Amino acid sequence: MRYLVTGKNGQLARSFLRRFESSGTDHAAPDENVADITDPVKIRELMTSYRPDVVINCAAYNLVDRAEEDRDTAFKVNAVGPAILAEAAQACGAYFVHFGSDYVFDGSKETGLYREDDTPNPLSVYGSSKRQGEENALRNNDKSLVLRLSWVFGEGKQNFIVKLIEWSARSGPLKVTCDEFSVPTSTETVVDVTLRAVQRGATGMFHLTNSGYCSRYEWAKLIVKEMGIDKFIRPVTMASFPLPAKRPAFSAMDNRAIGALTGISIPSWEDAVRSFLRGHS
Numbered sequence: 307m308r309y310l311v312t313g314k315n316g317q318l319a320r321s322f323l324r325r326f327e328s329s330g331t332d333h334a335a336p337d338e339n340v341a342d343i344t345d346p347v348k349i350r351e352l353m354t355s356y357r358p359d360v361v362i363n364c365a366a367y368n369l370v371d372r373a374e375e376d377r378d379t380a381f382k383v384n385a386v387g388p389a390i391l392a393e394a395a396q397a398c399g400a401y402f403v404h405f406g407s408d409y410v411f412d413g414s415k416e417t418g419l420y421r422e423d424d425t426p427n428p429l430s431v432y433g434s435s436k437r438q439g440e441e442n443a444l445r446n447n448d449k450s451l452v453l454r455l456s457w458v459f460g461e462g463k464q465n466f467i468v469k470l471i472e473w474s475a476r477s478g479p480l481k482v483t484c485d486e487f488s489v490p491t492s493t494e495t496v497v498d499v500t501l502r503a504v505q506r507g508a509t510g511m512f513h514l515t516n517s518g519y520c521s522r523y524e525w526a527k528l529i530v531k532e533m534g535i536d537k538f539i540r541p542v543t544m545a546s547f548p549l550p551a552k553r554p555a556f557s558a559m560d561n562r563a564i565g566a567l568t569g570i571s572i573p574s575w576e577d578a579v580r581s582f583l584r585g586h587s
């Protein structure tokens with residue numbers, strides 16, 4: 307099986323690449339100047355020269371607040387890019403894997419975790435661009451697998467764990483929201499489950515998170531405890547951090563469908579965070 311990975315410098319791509327390198331799996335992950343997912347000519351050339359069996363799209367525009375004023379870039383990367391990739395993959399008979407987001411939901415569900423058949427209603431430009439991207443991916447390739455993720459953490463500098471550790475080293479109070487809920491999700495879990503789903507030929511849309519859910523405040527408390535950081539964290543509401551993009555208050559997703567399909571007992575978010583911190587302390 308030959309894999310092509312886009313967005314090679316992102317945190318999720320790095321986990322896939324590490325896994326492929328350690329297992330000796332045939333793969334390529336060209337730089338953005340060769341694999342700009344918004345450039346249909348380059349993408350077609352890449353597919354015809356490399357002939358992958360599976361294309362894994364880890365490229366994305368994830369600047370949730372900046373997207374409010376840079377709608378064009380957000381839609382180009384998050385919606386047009388997946389359409390181009392899915393179509394080019396289809397033309398060479400390749401399977402297409404794309405990642406969506408819990409921010410396609412508005413957070414108003416009151417009867418449990420979000421399931422795959424719940425109706426999206428994004429609150430932000432970022433959420434709308436991700437929604438269009440997942441629809442484009444599914445429409446343009448009949449072997450598309452779309453996995454919606456949330457609160458992703460892995461090797462990189464942009465995730466909440468790394469930022470929280472940095473913030474804790476500063477003087478002054480540390481404030482974290484206690485009314486914003488989702489599921490911290492490890493890139494290692496995403497790689498495990500995605501590769502098994504690909505082996506099983508899964509197509510369509512699934513929710514892929516670690517198990518359970520929490521507020522950002524609970525997540526922060528676990529990080530400082532596990533890191534032995536002596537810092538008081540003040541729980542605050544989202545209203546006390548006015549940000550350009552609206553975020554869903556509760557967007558935790560139900561991972562049971564993908565767990566059943568792959569036969570993987572998906573670890574809890576707490577175990578996934580502990581395991582990540584053990585590797586990074």
Ligand SMILES: NC(=O)c1ccc[n+]([C@@H]2O[C@H](COP(=O)([O-])OP(=O)(O)OC[C@H]3O[C@@H](n4cnc5c(N)ncnc54)[C@H](OP(=O)(O)O)[C@@H]3O)[C@@H](O)[C@H]2O)c1
Nearest residue numbers: 313315316317318342343365366368405407455456457458
């Ligand atoms: N991070 C989260 O909390 C989160 C939550 C839910 C869903 N997701 C989804 O999970 C997936 C993986 O996210 P991640 O956290 O690994 O993202 P990430 O770390 O932000 O990586 C995305 C990568 O895509 C690259 N990129 C941007 N535009 C590109 C283009 N036109 N062509 C090729 N590459 C391009 C970026 O490069 P530059 O840095 O140079 O721009 C970056 O290296 C994405 O689909 C994301 O939307 C993430």
